[in-house]
Structure formats: structure tokens, C-alpha cells
Amino acid sequence: MSRTVALVGLMGAGKSTVGRRLADKLGREFYDSDSEIEKAAGLSITDIFALHGEEDFRRGEQQVLKRLLEQPPHVLATGGGAYLNAETRELMRDNAVTIWLNADLETLWRRVQKRDTRPLLRRPDAKDVLTSLLAEREPIYSQADLVVPSKDGPHINTVNAIYKALQTWTPK
Template identity: 70%
Template sequence: MPEDPSSINKSDHTKASWQDRTIALVGLMGAGKSTVGRRLAEALGRPFFDSDDEIEKAAGLSVSDIFALHGEAEFRRGEQRVLERLLDGPPHILATGGGAYLNADTRALMREKAITVWLNADLETLWKRVSKRTHRPLLKRANPKGVLTDLLEARRPIYEEADLIVPSVDGPHNMTVDKIIEALKAWKPTA
């Protein structure tokens, strides 16, 4: 006799292996989520999605323009809708925006449908990477390094909730990819 469908916990992913799940990279801007994510997708033979790119496609505006025209709150609402759509798809590698994981609903969705990997980079590595670019809306303020420092300290406890924590060091990105793959192979679903 078939199991009673009402007794099945549809959100129970405790028996799924990492190969059956989306790998969602989280962390602060400059941690290497997009660059490492592309290389990880290539190494694992999976599609790659960058949530910021997908938001820009959906909105027809750049992230900076969305922030400028509609504010951060509207950006975050759009970000959550895009992440829900992406996480409903087949397993892939997902680079999320630096603030995406801060939203409790988004974190819960990622816990349910993905394995989250915090790319943990130190402040100097982050600063070296982000100071080369001018498209970071949260850093378009006085004392951008101070803003980055504050963001790192405020967000660290939330990023630490990720399923896996992998250092993102200043060096070849393939080193970080290899560390992620090692961590995934050692990952055990929670009971």
C-alpha cells in the first residue's frame, strides 16, 4: 500500500546527498562567490547562476540602478523572488548577493533547498578585491573600507550559520574550488 502523502515531510532533505542539491555560495562582496562559483560549476559539470545577474535580467536595470531608483528594500524583495525561482530549479551552483543570506526567509529557503557555503575572506582580501571596482552600491559612501569592516562584523554571525565554511584566500581561485569540493564530500545532512 502506498505511503499516506500527508505523512511525507516534503521539506525533509535529510537523506539527500550534496550531488542532489544546489550549492549556494554566500558571503560578503569580494569573497569570490561569482568567480569561484563559475569555476566550481565547471569542475562539477553544473549550470551556474549569479543572483545579481538574474535580478538585473528580471528588472532590466543594474543592481546600482535598482538601489538608486527603488532603494535597498525593493532590491531585497526582488532578490528573494529571483532566489525562490532559482532554488526551485534543478541542482546548480548559485552565487548569491552579499546581503541575500541576511534575510531570515531567504536563509530558511536556502537551508531547505540548497547546501550553503560561506566563502569566508578576511578584511584585507575583501578590500583588495572590492577597491578595484566602483559598482558596489553599499560602498559608495565616505570611508568605504570602514563600511566594509562594519558589514563584515555585523554579518559574520549570520554567515556562520551556513552549512559549510570555506576560507576564500588571496590566491588562485582553484584552491578555493578544491576546498569547497573537499568540504562537500565530507558534508553530512542533518538528521
């Protein structure tokens, strides 16, 4: 596989955790776009949202993803909203194989409650927000090249499912 493997999906889908393990299995570098954005901005994602708003964050995210997608093939965990941008989706289509880590609402909810660093969920109606985000984003995530379920259990199961799917994937 001579392309970057870009993991997309909602927060809590396991993109960073699975991505690190997949990179090890493939013998590639791993990049987490949120970590790269934080390095570039010198601020946490939460602070970027608070100080500059989501729109500015998304602009910076797109610049960071463009830079990352110009690197030699690697594994890339993207932020939950990155794939929503049509230009970013096109850039990923041209430079990567995209994989939607598809998790159900209850799995996502259990996972996102473990950390309070999710700016979009810092509200009393967080589960309702997550429900809405999932419904709104699923049609876009479904445009990914491959769809792999992300379930509770050992992450190696998801890594192995991605690895197997990559063996038979061919560019469109």
C-alpha cells in the same frame, strides 16, 4: 550531491568567480543571483538601489532566489546581503547546501576596490562601511552548512577546498 550549492558571503569573497569554476568542476549550471536580478529588472544593481532603494532590491532578490532554488541542482552565487533574510536562509537550508566563502577584511577590501559597482560602498568611508558589514554579517554567515576560507591566490584552491568539503557533507 543532489542539491544546489549556494555560495554566501560578503562582497569581494569571490562567490561569482569561484562559483563559475565550481560549476564547471561539478558539471552543473551556474547562476549569479545579482545577474539574474539585473535581467529580471532590466536595470543594474546600482540603478535598482538608486531608483528604488535597498528594501525594494531585497524583495526582488528574495523572489529571484526562490525561483532559482526551484531549479534542478546547480551552483548559485548569492548577493552579499541575501543570506541575511531569515526566509531566504530557510529556503536555502531546505533546497541547497550553503557555503560561506570567508575572507578577511584586507582581502575583501583589496578585491572590492577593483570595481566601483558596489552601491553600499559608494561613500568616502567605504572601508569603514565594509568593516561594519563584516562584523554585522559574520554571525549570520557562520550559520551556513560549510565554511571555506577565501584567500588571495589561485581560485582553483578555493574551488578544490569546496569540492573536498562537499564530499563529506551530510544534511542536518
